Amino acid sequence: MFTIFAVLFIMAIKDRKERDKLDRRKLIIESATKLFLEQGYEKTSIRNIADDIEYSPATIYLYFKEKDEIFYVIHEQGFELLGQQFTLLNQIQNPFDRLIEMGKTYLKFGVENPDYYDLMFIMRAPLAEIECHANWDAGDNAFQYLVRTVSECLEQQLIKTGDPHIISMSVWSFVHGLVSLRIRDRFKSLNMDDDLSENLLLQSLDYFMRNIKA
């Protein structure tokens, strides 16, 4: 009889402990995200995070195997954010219009969240082996979403014929090229007030989309 209550009691404690553990993990992630968005990956050190949450640096290693593992969750946050903005575009019936808006959304995301973008698409891929299976799921999903939209465009003959994967790859490469050259200041050669530069990106996108139109 007593043992039953005892067992329940023990389990309640264990539950609380697990909750606490998750809370502290969350604390680390939130601090890391905050610092990361302020200063980027390289400049956010484990000691910075430790100072911020008022724990010892060593404690962080009780919750994360390595620095990259912390930033892998931020990496995922980024994909969730971008995914959300893509989801909003589902309501656009015409797949070509949707494709155009996806492009605009992508450009906007990159320019407005350069640090997220860096982690998601520019940085040398961390966790090469470790979480390799799950690692690029987020990215794959987004890409598959693109492939589907492109396929719809092809079915409805809204764009010139071609292999949907090649086309998707091309679209992605194009917008990625725009964003990453912009983020890494390779466009500053000529003119380029900040406003102007975002306009140039949009004009380039428009040029690209006009060209693939059927």
Place this chain on the structure above:
Amino acid sequence: MFTIFAVLFIMAIKDRKERDKLDRRKLIIESATKLFLEQGYEKTSIRNIADDIEYSPATIYLYFKEKDEIFYVIHEQGFELLGQQFTLLNQIQNPFDRLIEMGKTYLKFGVENPDYYDLMFIMRAPLAEIECHANWDAGDNAFQYLVRTVSECLEQQLIKTGDPHIISMSVWSFVHGLVSLRIRDRFKSLNMDDDLSENLLLQSLDYFMRNIKA
């Protein structure tokens, strides 16, 4: 009388000293380039270079203000290399054919020299202020070469009309997107044997060029 010879002698010594100084600078650059091409920027430390040339780390700072300054000359080497390969294409009369070959050359350069490519087009720009004037001259030249070729295509109505700067920006962004996603392993999602992947890049380029053709 004697003084004349003495002055000549002194100057000869000074010349030799300057030669020596340049030699040692060159030694550092050669070692740095070697190590850089083996391991990339981040993994090449000042101490690595010092060990390699059998000098103290501090000595390197007598010849270069900071690590970035060493890699700025490698950065320039990269542009020279790419520029050489572009120059070979001058013999192609038809500007659109030339444009296509420029694209292929660019892709090939990026895939075959990922570390150079990284320094030239992906890495966060070093020397932000210091050599800002001269810093992107190399890159600007290459871009102006692109703009000229695009302009020729427009004049001869080989490609659809549009602003030459927007078109050039688009072409560059497109090939840069392909290369940078490729060398940062963002394409590994589907299939991708190494041979196959380079083929995909070329197919994408072909798709792009077909679309801008008049």
Place this chain on the structure above:
DNA sequence: AAATATAGTGAACACTGTTTAGTAAAACCA
């Protein structure tokens, strides 16, 4: 009450880029 499991940390390790004070040797001047 004693034994054990858990959470957290100080201090260290092996690195990094960079600076500084000090040392030999070469060059200059008398």
Place this chain on the structure above:
DNA sequence: TGGTTTTACTAAACAGTGTTCACTATATTT
């Protein structure tokens, strides 16, 4: 030739990085 200055170099340190480990308190279990 001898004394002074300039040059070339470096050992050691500074301040930072990611990461590990031996250790300590506290909480839980027996």
